[in-house]
Amino acid sequence: MHGEYKTPGGKLVVVDFDIVDGRFKNMVISGDFFLYPEEELGPLTNALEGVDVELDDESFAERIRMDIHPDTELLGTSPEGIVIAVRRALEGAQA
Secondary structure, eight states, X not given: OXXXXXXXXXXXXXXXXXXXXXXXXXXXXXXXXXXXXXXXXXXXXXXXXXXXXXXXXXXXXXXXXXXSOTTOEEESOOHHHHHHHHXXXXXXXXX
16 A cells, blocks of 8 residues: 655655555655654654554554654654555555
């Protein structure tokens, strides 16, 4: 599945993933946003790996916040922006 979201006044977030048994698998988060330090891309990507797709948006965003280091700077998007891209992918699959 593939979803995109252009954060207002910010950057593009792209997500690609599979769903296996109602859970996210092979999650990839990319785009033209900035992430410092760059090493936090792994934890950011892994934040939703294996998570139930039925989880509510607030819980998805909190999961992302909890999995990245507290000093990580996510510039041009936010955990909520990533969640919107995920939702768009899920809604596109249902269309």
